[in-house]
Amino acid sequence: MGREYSQLGLEERIEIARLSGEGASIRQIAAALDRAPSSIARELKRNRGQQVGYQPAHAEAQARARRWNGSRLDRDPALRTEVLGQLRAGWSPEQIAGRLRRDGPSRLSHESIYRFVYAQIRRHNDFTWRNYLPKAKSRRGWRPGKGGSPALHMRHRVPLAERPGAVLTRLDPGHWEADLMAFSRYGQNLLLLHDRMSRVLIGSPLPSKRAEPVAGALAAALQTLPPACRKTVTFDNGTEFARHYELGALGIATYFCDPHAPWQKGGIENAIGRMRRFLPRKTDLAALDSGALIGMMAAYNNTPRKCLGFKTPAEAFSEQVLHFGCESTSPPSRG
Structure with missing residues (x-):
């Protein structure tokens, strides 16, 4: 032998x-x-x-x-075209790999996608390839986090410790997190609301960062939902939310994170990070029409998420939120 x-x-x-x-x-x-x-x-x-x-x-x-025979994306042009198209649409490598597993046999890992993109940067010295990635970084690594702002006292402030424990389970619709997405031009901010269960994101531009218009925008965004879908909102300690108590007229309870603990509302922080791909800080909101903003929100809500089993927030909203009695998003009749 x-x-x-x-x-x-x-x-x-x-x-x-x-x-x-x-x-x-x-x-x-x-x-x-x-x-x-x-x-x-x-x-x-x-x-x-x-x-x-x-x-x-x-x-x-x-x-x-x-x-080494090359990466799978080098050897399979059809798969490469599909993956690059999804990257252009704002999907992360992990979302793409997860959706491939959900739709059929697993054909690719998220690490293979990252390696392929970074290999193109090194091979061609073309740093435009980094724009395919969610954070648009030209090399792997962690960015240092920034410190939080000092806590500010405000009227009727209720700490997060008093929020119902059921909110943490993410099994009950109607529990929201809110924050402002700031831009480099003075006075330009976007109010964003994030549902903890379905991860659905809604938002609107603000005329000012003052507490009064922010409270009005919050009420306008939430009052169209039935009561079962607007139970609580969690904020950070910014003065723009000083008139939070006005949401009580809609039956909404408000709670605030601990000082220097923005991670306690991690859902909205993550959502803002994802939206930065469509709306970088240098964006001029005044030049952005409402249709474009609606399209960006739709792209976010129709991107599969790992935490949802690679369903999209829109799918989760339809399958779960509507199941809990939120069949209509029209305001309740008066009279």
Whole structure:
């Protein structure tokens, strides 16, 4: 029977480098490693660096590079076209991979998509490829977070500790988180509301950051919903929410995060981060028509989410929120 062959490993390459440096012959190295002399000769010839000679790490990298046939996205043009189209639409690599698993057999991991994009940047020195990614970063890594603002006292402020525990389960519709999405031009802000259960996002531009117009915009956004879909709203400690108590007229309870703890309303913080891809800070809201803003909201609400089993927020709203009695979004009749 023929002898079974296995690839040289890094430990064997380290030994080859040591013995070769001590002046051992190819046959002596082969005998020490129980390998064929031809394998050692081929290893020393193919994986030797021109400047540094034979180095184990370099030899290992060279061998791996020869065995690599390219990423799946390089080999499958149809899959590549589909993935790049979804990236352009604002989907993250993890959302794309999850939706592929949901729609059929898993064909791709999110790490493969990240590696493919970063490989194009390195291969072509073309940094426009980073715009395919949610954070548009040209290299992997974490960005340091910013510190929170000091807590401010306001009338009728109720701390988050007094919020009903059922809100944390995300199984009950009508519990919202609110925040402002700020832009570089003075006075331009977008009010965003995020439903904790379905992850549906609604929003509207603000004429001012003052408490009075913010309270009016909050009431206008929520009053069209039936009472079962507007139970609580959670804010941070910004002065723009100082007139939060006016929502009590709609039967809505309001709660505030602890000082320096924006993570306690992580849903809206995450939503703002995702919306930044469509609306970077330098965007001029005055030049943006309402149809374009509605389209961006629709794109967000129709993007699959891992936390929803790769359903979209719109699908989750239809399947879950409507199930809890929110069949209509028209205001209740008066009289």
